[in-house]
Amino acid sequence: YRAYREAARSLVPTADSTAGLDQVHELRARMFAPAVAHAFFADEEAATYAALARRAVLQDEALSAAERERRLAELDARTPAAVRQARAAATAPIDEMAREAELRAAGASAEQITTARTAAMGADAAGRLAELDRAHAAWDSRLADFDAERAQLLADRALDDAERRRRIDDLLARSFTEPERIRIEALDRIAAQKTR
Numbered sequence: 001y002r003a004y005r006e007a008a009r010s011l012v013p014t015a016d017s018t019a020g021l022d023q024v025h026e027l028r029a030r031m032f033a034p035a036v037a038h039a040f041f042a043d044e045e046a047a048t049y050a051a052l053a054r055r056a057v058l059q060d061e062a063l064s065a066a067e068r069e070r071r072l073a074e075l076d077a078r079t080p081a082a083v084r085q086a087r088a089a090a091t092a093p094i095d096e097m098a099r100e101a102e103l104r105a106a107g108a109s110a111e112q113i114t115t116a117r118t119a120a121m122g123a124d125a126a127g128r129l130a131e132l133d134r135a136h137a138a139w140d141s142r143l144a145d146f147d148a149e150r151a152q153l154l155a156d157r158a159l160d161d162a163e164r165r166r167r168i169d170d171l172l173a174r175s176f177t178e179p180e181r182i183r184i185e186a187l188d189r190i191a192a193q194k195t196r
Helices: 002-009 019-031 034-059 065-078 081-105 110-121 123-155 161-175 178-194
Strands: none
Touching (some): 002 019, 019 034, 034 065, 081 110, 110 123, 123 161, 161 178
């Protein structure tokens, strides 16, 4: 195994195709008995090949949405069950967020969102997500209040630059904790970069 690891280090990784994975597979086939290579590496290789194939389909801009879905379904059908289950577990939160976004876009009420969450993830997870929603709403409200007060200070022509900066800094200190202020400053930098 140590000899395999040493030989694997000398391979040149190829990110854009399966060539790099093919090299590793061939190395494993040369250095291990077939049963050993299969036991140690089959699931990992299947998952990696499946991920590369999915990425190629997802990045193919020539495909229509229907054709893309058809090809993804074909890949899923050929992918080992363990790999499909692992991918489903890994993407479950993202999939649930997408379903929830669709519900919200369709005008779903908070109660309908809670019902959907409970059905998909259970009552405990739905409760934790509801608490997270409340925390996000409270943050958004505080941020909106801060932005409104800061806008007033920025628009106040009676203030010179130094006084305006002092009042904004004071507002920032009153409105947010130190970790939150770091977050606000990062958001401001991102917003400034977008306006350039």
